[in-house]
Amino acid sequence: MTREKIIRFNIFLFLLFTAISFAQTKISGNLFDNENNLVSNVTVVVYDNNDNILSYSISDLEGFYNVKFTTSLKEVKLLIKAFNYEVVSEIVSNETQIKNFSLKPTVTNLREVIVKESVIRKKGDTLSYNVASFASEKDRTIADIIAKMPGIDVLPDGKILYQGKPINKYYIEGLDLLEGKYNLANKNLPYNQVSKVQILENHQPIKVLDSLVFSESAALNIKLKNNVSVTGQAELGFGMNPVLYEANITPLLFTKTKQILASYQTNNIGNNINDQIKTLTLEDLIDNFDNNNEKEDWLSIQGMSTPNFSEKRWLNNRSHLISMNFLQKLKNEYQLKSNISYSNDYFLQNGNTTTQYFTSLDTIRLLETKQNRLFGNNLETNLILERNSKKNYLKNKFQFKGFWDSQTGFLNQNSIQINQRLTNHFFSFNNNFKHIFTLGKQLVTFHSNISLNKTPQSIIINPGQFPDFLNNGNPYEQTNQSVENKVFFTNNALSFTKALKKFSISQRVGFLYENENLDSQIFTNLILVDDVEFQNKLNWNKAKIYSQSQVQYKNESWRFDVNLPINYYNFAWNNFQDYKENKNRFVFEPRISISNEITSFWKISTNYNRSYQFGDVNQLYNGYILTGYRNIQRFNSVFPEMINDGFSFGINYRNPVKSWFGSFFYTYSILKNNILYSVSINQLGASELQTVRIDNERKSHNLNFKLSKYISEIKSTFTLNSSFSKSTFFQLVNNNLNEISNNNSVFELKINSEVTDKFEVELKSNVVFSKNKIQETENKLIANQLHSFNLNFYPKENHYLALKSEFLINNSFTTNVKSEFLDFLYRYTWKKKNIDFEFQLNNIFNTESYTTIAVSDFSYTETNFQLRPRQVFFKMRFSL
Template sequence: MKNHLCFLFIVLFSAVPAQSLIQGKLLNSEQQPISGVSVSISPEDSDDILAYAISDKNGGFSIEVNSEISTLKISIRSMDYAMVSEVIENKNQTLNFYLTEQAIELKDVVVKASPIRQRGDTLNYSVNTFAKEHDRSIADVIARMPGIEIQSNGQILYQGKPINKYYIDNLDMLEGRYNLANKNLAHKEVASVQVYENHQPIKILDSLVYSDRAALNIKLKNSFTFTGQAELGLGASPLLWDANITPMLFARNKQMLTTYQTNNTGNNVAEQFTNFSLSSLLNPVRINLEKKDWVGIQSLSTPNFPDKRWLDNNIHATSTNFLYKLKKDYEVKFNISYLNDYQKLKGATTTRFYTANDTIQLNETQFNQLYFNSLDANLILHKNTKKNYLKNTLELQGFWDGERGNILNNNENIGQQVENHYFKLANTLTSIIPIGKQLMNLNSYVGIDKTPQNLRIDPGQFINLLNQNMTYDLTTQNVAHQQFVTTNSLGFNKGIKHFTFSPSIGFQLMKQSLNSSIFVDETELTESVFNNDLDWTQTKAFAQLLTEYKKKKWRLSLMTPVIYSNYNISDDRNELGQNINQLSFQPSFNVYYEPSAFWKFNIGSNYSESLGDIHQLHYAYLMNNYRNIQKISAPLPESQIMSYRVGMDYKNPIKSLFWNIQYSHSNLNNNLLYATQIQDNGATEITAIQEDNKQLSHQVSSRISKYFGRLGANLSLKGSLGYNFSEQVINQILTDVKSQNMGFNAKIEKDISEALNVEINSNWTFFKNSLQNQSNAWITRQEHQFKLNAYPKENQFVGLTTEWSRNDVLKSNKDYFFADLLYRYTWKKANLDFELQWNNIFNTNNYSILSIDTYSYVETNFRLRPSQVLLKVRFSL
């Protein structure tokens, strides 16, 4: 593997052409420097720009040219000075130019702004260039900006990586829940979308700690903006409603966004409440509490196309977000959200379990009812300046969820019922202050949570294990999980010439308890093997040094943490326990190289060791759902992971072209092998065996996007290729499990005329697996979407969307066709939109998909929403 990585590294870096450095100064007739002047390099006989720069405040410019051409043309352009153009040799040199002032008389012209402009590490996308007449939110516009991608859940990627911040006028009010603004802020209020490359969110660390992630800033047209939207829709088949009231206020010293949304049309507004914040990578043992489910009903695999086609919902969601700037650069933020949703899912599944010498088939018809209630509140005090940093976050979170399910399993009717509650209270503090010529960094996290859950199955299951092979009416699984976590660290940041040293020390304490019991009918099983009484104490101490090197176009970072861990685990009822001490060294190394403003290269490796969590160790049986019960009475899982990555990015804002490619590989060694026993009715019992085993994965992905200004077209292509290998014991036979996947996406948007626009979006996916060298057939899936956007008159819009998909299922290919129609009339004087939506015109009511697990194929026939008509009225606030 090391040889492969070296080869990739040599190939990538040998692909960079020979470089020459051309630098100098621009001066006027009085020997004064001239800033803000464009200096470009092109071939002698062409106007194609090879590289460019903007003169700085001292009049200086520096351009690296990657070309084998012997002679070049340097051009200097400014509105206030006469143009300069000279032919020069392609070699390292210093050139000074004296510019002559010249007034330029402009003829009557139509000026078109450049779609993308770059200054330093900031890209400015012109909203007017990428916006279409039928767009409403800023998300509609961002989705077609080259280099930027919005995933189906709303997460924003730049050059294939998630952004680390979403600002509105350089303020972060929403703290990662940026979908609330992205999908509700009218694009007409936005002047430009800015991308801050290599963005370090903490200003005091900006020149010390390197970041390879970008941030997005929504730059509004006005310094004071009161905006938002209100819409109301009513429809039929059945009675439908869709309402959204979202006022927003953006001012110099305060921001506010409040929303109330409700619908039963399949519009999944819960995605707008998703938090996409990226956790800090500087703390090697950072743990944030989050909700995890111990039990659940048997779920249906949901289709991978828009929610509006299948989601049978009844949702009410509200959120209030407020930011106010105090004196001395402090900010106070308050975010609170509440969600209530009731969903119904209907479908049928055919599951084939593949073992080394047999195939087991399970047929299920399912009707699930899901009840979601959640509350999330944050109070934040924040200060972020070049001199110090403070952020304290107090978080309260609660879930009161329930699930109901009925399954017809091979002609047996099974009822399921789950109560799933969760409560969390946590506080996070980060403070960075200067002490002498260095920075002191303090981090503290304290949190508690509770997870009481209950699962009831009717009739009783696992009769051999739970009731001496006698049928019974009801199985009840009770689970109570509690935990307390605190993580604290103290560190320093010190810059010495080209180096930055960031040593830190810290500790973590985690205390957990897990109690569970199983009832057969109304009788509790008193045997210890059915009752977990687990106490878990985990302590960690760590010391680490982050060393970074920066010189010219190079960035190197080396993280060297040493972690001491102690796990004290006991279950008095089962008279079992473990006490484990581990000392580990877990280094990571990254190299970033930027030979020019166009190219970026990265290569990195990481080694980590981890011990399992409480979900991977319990000495008594615990029933997760009606056909899965497991006991993990084994040593604590231990894993050693070695991972590598290598990639490169290319961007040319002048040509609106963005491209990247990334390869990653991981090698995982485990001390436990999980044995799965599949019964004839599909029920599985999972146990753990102490035996070394490994998992391997390879992944390659690439994407390219290009905007053709003259053609009025956008083009994007994406591709991926993956391979995974693991070992499992299935029905007492050690089995090698291999899987492969491939995917390709092509999307093009084209203006046919001023009154007609088309969009084509195509996806192909291929996957297969094999067990013990017995290969199963390739599964293919393809989806093709065609949109026709027409403007018959100035104030009217007609949108026709068609989707065709083909899925391989267990026995045949299945084709599906959907069509939607939208008519919109805009009353501009009153700023009103009237919309008529007709979704699923042909009333396609079923959809089959095939998903692959490590040892099973699952075909799901899903019940879709019927054809429906909705009349909407929308106005801006």
């Protein structure tokens, strides 16, 4: 065993034994009344010497309680409280033991009180957040409320995280209407129709597997106030500078057997409605990845780094979205679902970029002025038949995706005018079938997935690029690059799952096959470059036979998950029939996960996994492809092979009684690669990418810390997030081997506080530090700061005033760049008709541009982005 392997193994053992070494005390027993009847719903609380709660438990229907805690004290206080029973208080030794108690009945005299529902309640693996406790006068949709809840984060694109991890399902009354596209509901469901937001911890979406295969992920469930809800919202707005408009009509219907969400939305005010049809849930994202039906962009115009703050300040758009989503319960627990979405978009980007490429010998500086026009037409349809019962599971999902996109770019590079025209299409048919049923005393799972994809793309660039490469050193008028990729993919598997006491044992075998055909040509002045170095006719075949053994163990506090996949790969490809390759690989990819719920509040986990990645079509073509006006690349080296070893350790804390939530995660990974990317950059910024056979490693460290607290007395949520990452690797730049180190740190503070009934404060501060080191040369530390501060006033009933500000500081190559934004909003609510009338004045200071810095492996790019001007806008909104 090599020294490095010993070090990695010791790291894993340290994390493993750290998880195991926490000394945990368990006190359990039964609770009886004076007639020896079992008493349920009794609260058992463990306190330390200072009356701080260490843990708690609630007795079940059998009168059984089980409380777990960790402390160095020799003794703790046990307090047992129940309605109409005397309180029991006893000092007990800090050791695992069984203690039964007999409760004495008593009469509890109640004074007149106002009963308020708990802000957060925990029952089993379910946390229930009371929506009314987090709502304020300005809120309109359930998304506004969820963003305030401790333990939950909502990212700018709408993705919901619980304890730092993405949710795996988003339900409305226990039904998955939207198949992961939950922004449609989140941003359009009025919060006053919702009673509770529930977090379902350790959620297994497939009911028949619920007691067999555990999950470490959480789901979110929306509990409505009424059994039948006909709701939704409608918005209509118009404004000036230039002519502005917005419309949103989204009716929703929820009954016990049917759910419907329909939506038409359009605007040109910087609202990116495409975020509402993005797949966001973890389970559905994994399905899309496994189905191999995601769009891949082979070609692109020269893009711009978009600002990292509110899109409404910089997104110059004209957007339309139509979405129809339907779920109907059928007999025998079947469900029929359909999801259809069509979007039509136009985006305009104006600005300029300054890029500095760092090599070990010199620095290359490139100036570009850009205007990009992006056109999108996207259609996606899903038709789903599903049965999710405790006895069996069946789901068949048929999906079609169509993208008819085009882009134009007008660019001035050092006084040279360059025009780019891109046609970017994609078409995909996919059918995914899964059936789980009982055979004897075990469960059998059959899974089959088939997809067909086609990606025709082309780019035309004027004047012609890379004349030394493509035209014997002579300037020419036009370059035309075309690419077409066709893909057939199928993955079929059969698995058997059996319970053995507290163990779950699964065996899965399967077969995967993929065929891709890549054709590419380069034309100069409409004449084909008749050289195999600039063409591709690549036929790619990948076959995989796999066997996976999985063992899971679960008791009251411990969870073990061991996956032992053994995979056999066969890769075969040829280009122009005269270049043929064939590779066979037999690999073992173990994954081990251990977690322990130390107490009702604390949970620790550790993981190890090894994975292999092999080259695919976009890493194997040996004919040049012009991927952009100044990027040309090919891969003429050996077959790419990567081995990734990953270690992680995490601590979670959640105390719904005190509304405290926190998490800490550390991950370490080593990626071994048999090739290096070699980049050659000339003084005009044009780059050539090739591969070279050199063994190398990429090492990465990541730390993440989150802490949030809700204080009900002042209706305030405080959240602190931070992360640190460091990666070291090698890169060939202009034929020089460079060791590169990238360091990034992020600090974020969020406060939402209702100071009084008439005054509310929202604060968010985000600071990002980035630093790049090449060999022994340290480049400038880049700091991006974003601070937002909102003041919300409720001067009298039905009136709402808001001042919303953003302050940004970015240090560019030469100086610090500061940007300030201020918006004003006034809303009057006609309560009788439930209609809002709004007046908005956005970008009061008329800030015209914004400068930001992006750090890549060996370059810094400073982007000056043109923003939207000052705008006046009027809006009317009402609930349906």
